Amino acid sequence: MLPPLRFQIHHRDPQSQARSGLLQTRRSSLPTPVFMPVGTLATVKAMDTKEVAALGYKIILGNTYHLMLRPGEANIRRHGGLHGFMDWPNSILTDSGGYQVFSLAHRRRISEEGVTFLSHIDGSKHELTPERAIQIQQDLGSDIMMVLDECPPHDVKPRYMEESVARTTRWAERCLAARGPHAGALFGIVQGGLDHDMRAAHLEQLQAMAFEGLAIGGLSVGEGPEAMDDMVGFIVPRMPADRPRYLMGVGLPADIIRAVGHGIDMFDCVVPTRNARNGQLFTWDGPMQLRHAAHTEDLRPVEAECDCEACRRFSRAYLRHLYKANEILGMRLNTLHNLTFYAELMRRIRTAISAGNYAAWAKDTLERLGAGQSG
Amino acid sequence: MLPPLRFQIHHRDPQSQARSGLLQTRRSSLPTPVFMPVGTLATVKAMDTKEVAALGYKIILGNTYHLMLRPGEANIRRHGGLHGFMDWPNSILTDSGGYQVFSLAHRRRISEEGVTFLSHIDGSKHELTPERAIQIQQDLGSDIMMVLDECPPHDVKPRYMEESVARTTRWAERCLAARGPHAGALFGIVQGGLDHDMRAAHLEQLQAMAFEGLAIGGLSVGEGPEAMDDMVGFIVPRMPADRPRYLMGVGLPADIIRAVGHGIDMFDCVVPTRNARNGQLFTWDGPMQLRHAAHTEDLRPVEAECDCEACRRFSRAYLRHLYKANEILGMRLNTLHNLTFYAELMRRIRTAISAGNYAAWAKDTLERLGAGQSG
Numbered sequence: 188m189l190p191p192l193r194f195q196i197h198h199r200d201p202q203s204q205a206r207s208g209l210l211q212t213r214r215s216s217l218p219t220p221v222f223m224p225v226g227t228l229a230t231v232k233a234m235d236t237k238e239v240a241a242l243g244y245k246i247i248l249g250n251t252y253h254l255m256l257r258p259g260e261a262n263i264r265r266h267g268g269l270h271g272f273m274d275w276p277n278s279i280l281t282d283s284g285g286y287q288v289f290s291l292a293h294r295r296r297i298s299e300e301g302v303t304f305l306s307h308i309d310g311s312k313h314e315l316t317p318e319r320a321i322q323i324q325q326d327l328g329s330d331i332m333m334v335l336d337e338c339p340p341h342d343v344k345p346r347y348m349e350e351s352v353a354r355t356t357r358w359a360e361r362c363l364a365a366r367g368p369h370a371g372a373l374f375g376i377v378q379g380g381l382d383h384d385m386r387a388a389h390l391e392q393l394q395a396m397a398f399e400g401l402a403i404g405g406l407s408v409g410e411g412p413e414a415m416d417d418m419v420g421f422i423v424p425r426m427p428a429d430r431p432r433y434l435m436g437v438g439l440p441a442d443i444i445r446a447v448g449h450g451i452d453m454f455d456c457v458v459p460t461r462n463a464r465n466g467q468l469f470t471w472d473g474p475m476q477l478r479h480a481a482h483t484e485d486l487r488p489v490e491a492e493c494d495c496e497a498c499r500r501f502s503r504a505y506l507r508h509l510y511k512a513n514e515i516l517g518m519r520l521n522t523l524h525n526l527t528f529y530a531e532l533m534r535r536i537r538t539a540i541s542a543g544n545y546a547a548w549a550k551d552t553l554e555r556l557g558a559g560q561s562g
Numbered sequence: 563m564l565p566p567l568r569f570q571i572h573h574r575d576p577q578s579q580a581r582s583g584l585l586q587t588r589r590s591s592l593p594t595p596v597f598m599p600v601g602t603l604a605t606v607k608a609m610d611t612k613e614v615a616a617l618g619y620k621i622i623l624g625n626t627y628h629l630m631l632r633p634g635e636a637n638i639r640r641h642g643g644l645h646g647f648m649d650w651p652n653s654i655l656t657d658s659g660g661y662q663v664f665s666l667a668h669r670r671r672i673s674e675e676g677v678t679f680l681s682h683i684d685g686s687k688h689e690l691t692p693e694r695a696i697q698i699q700q701d702l703g704s705d706i707m708m709v710l711d712e713c714p715p716h717d718v719k720p721r722y723m724e725e726s727v728a729r730t731t732r733w734a735e736r737c738l739a740a741r742g743p744h745a746g747a748l749f750g751i752v753q754g755g756l757d758h759d760m761r762a763a764h765l766e767q768l769q770a771m772a773f774e775g776l777a778i779g780g781l782s783v784g785e786g787p788e789a790m791d792d793m794v795g796f797i798v799p800r801m802p803a804d805r806p807r808y809l810m811g812v813g814l815p816a817d818i819i820r821a822v823g824h825g826i827d828m829f830d831c832v833v834p835t836r837n838a839r840n841g842q843l844f845t846w847d848g849p850m851q852l853r854h855a856a857h858t859e860d861l862r863p864v865e866a867e868c869d870c871e872a873c874r875r876f877s878r879a880y881l882r883h884l885y886k887a888n889e890i891l892g893m894r895l896n897t898l899h900n901l902t903f904y905a906e907l908m909r910r911i912r913t914a915i916s917a918g919n920y921a922a923w924a925k926d927t928l929e930r931l932g933a934g935q936s937g
Contacts, residue, residue: 228883228884228887228889229880229883229884230884230891230892232889232890232891233890233891234891235871235891257887258858258879258882258883262858262859262879265859266861266877266879272877272879274875274876483633484637484640486640486641496610500649502641502647504633504637504641504647505604505648507633508603508604508633508637508647509604509605511633512603512632514603514605514607515605515607515608515890515893515894516609516610519610519890519894
């Protein structure tokens with residue numbers, strides 16, 4: 188049997204830390220840097236998996252916390268895993284549930300063993316331990332699993348952050364030990380808030396373990412783009428070069444462009460899909476808001492250079508009409524456009540890296556994206 | 563230029579009034595009896611027009627009242643009409659707005675000239691006259707237009723019903739006079755509530771005019787299936803045989819099967835799309851409700867004999883999961899299934915008529931549809 192993950196770096200940008208390559212799970216090959224659309228509840232919201240695949244995506248993300256509560260991993264396992272349940276032939280990365288337990292669940296109690304909590308849906312009681320997080324992800328048929336981690340707020344006392352990070356390390360060891368022989372890859376998650384020393388110490392502990400990749404958790408949670416950029420720029424160059432680096436929950440196009448420049452290979456974020464449902468469309472001249480009356484009679488497509496169905500077949504006026512009328516088709520077309528934009532963003536990123544001019548491309552693109560945010 | 567509508571009858575069932583044929587607008591050919599999905603606000607809810615076309619539908623319905631308020635017919639005209647606005651190459655039938663003015667709008671006042679009302683969306687004041695109803699429908703680029711009619715409740719006093727029907731006749735004449743030389747077809751609408759004599763008298767007035775087809779209005783508005791069946795069975799055999807007959811706003815599969823047996827050629831209804839969004843799936847053994855817990859772990863498709871995407875790719879358990887989680891994809895797949903069911907229903911109806919065994923087929927199918935309503 189093939190190893191659960193192989194990773195090759197093909198190009199390194201001379202002026203930045205950016206790198207491009209190929210990540211191979213047992214199910215699909217992913218050119219990196221890669222963006223993973225989020226399929227929280229066994230669906231990338233508003234999309235059919237066939238549409239997601241047609242845009243070139245080879246991997247999506249599933250949420251362990253949401254799926255363990257509804258419909259439950261045993262039900263999904265009987266469907267041949269999440270792939271069969273939602274008819275998605277390519278790769279799936281699953282988070283461990285940790286982040287949602289700490290942001291959505293009620294009455295959580297953390298102990299060395301794990302965390303107990305009440306479901307945010309029906310108040311039922313559940314427990315998530317490192318072993319259970321791995322069992323669930325294996326039942327889901329995950330191609331890339333994540334360790335159970337605690338994601339404390341940035342403003343906890345240093346003493347608590349230290350304890351939390353140490354516990355996350357012990358949980359990471361238990362996750363590795365719990366993994367079955369034919370299971371997917373497993374990534375460790377570097378925590379430590381906004382403290383350089385704590386991040387570096389945690390990274391040192393995790394990189395000594397047999398993870399196929401390492402992720403950065405606990406960012407993009409309200410610390411602001413400068414603080415995030417500072418931490419990413421600090422920690423990424425210290426991460427092992429031969430393993431994929433995943434910046435969890437990031438982000439806006441500008442965040443991605445900057446993080447790639449620091450050497451990140453993998454991203455996921457709800458922004459393209461969630462913002463689409465709220466009428467925000469990404470373009471190369473900055474985001475466009477369908478709520479603005481200026482689009483009411485505009486016969487032009489959202490973006491002339493975009494070849495998505497929304498841009499090839501419909502006017503801004505039609506998309507604004509669907510948005511105002513709260514029509515499902517509007518959410519579909521907006522999501523299709525934004526996922527097309529993100530797929531194209533990652534293609535342009537990879538092209539710039541392989542051409543060796545990523546730093547210059549990033550500077551120009553960041554300017555263009557920021558210049559036109561009036562729409 | 564071709565006439566706006568041509569109609570040929572190909573088969574007549576020997577044991578009933580059912581007939582099958584071909585209706586041709588300038589845009590598409592429609593085998594009859596035909597069902598028209600409803601695209602109220604320039605979208606068949608939850609569907610892409612490409613999906614609707616792929617199911618074999620050659621005509622959909624648009625709502626004048628909704629579109630005149632939002633986004634306004636002038637905006638749509640600039641897009642080359644509703645066809646360009648919503649990217650639908652096949653035919654569109656538009657209602658006149660009368661039905662919605664009498665069911666949705668506020669503070670309406672009827673006069674000989676027309677009807678004034680306040681928008682249910684923002685309270686703005688509007689007027690709909692026969693001439694304006696035709697102008698809007700022409701701006702929309704309608705292939706089959708409907709006359710402006712009043713649709714009074716069944717329980718109004720006979721005196722009022724008589725006045726209303728007479729006014730609807732005068733409005734029908736004004737609609738015909740207002741039609742431009744290159745406009746689409748125009749249908750009259752027979753009103754008269756549940757009174758046989760009033761219906762027959764109204765029909766006599768309308769069939770003397772140059773309408774390309776005649777519709778029955780004011781049914782399926784709460785009178786119950788028996789009263790509707792009685793009136794359809796009474797009035798349809800009296801309608802001109804050489805023009806298409808359209809039963810507005812109908813209906814459930816059983817309603818359609820019975821009305822075809824009386825000689826109806828055209829139907830429209832929100833039932834397949836609206837019920838889909840509420841988790842009701844039509845099957846040949848009666849409707850299935852996704853809210854029922856029995857489907858929670860059911861790996862079977864909704865209907866084994868159905869070849870829609872929902873049935874070929876997903877389990878009942880997955881569709882129930884999407885329904886419970888209120889996911890857009892669930893509404894999409896359910897709508898796709900129900901529109902597939904209705905398309906197949908109309909195909910089977912036409913096949914039975916051309917085979918000359920419609921009456922027997924209808925009896926068997928009504929039994930089967932009614933027998934399994936436990937799901």
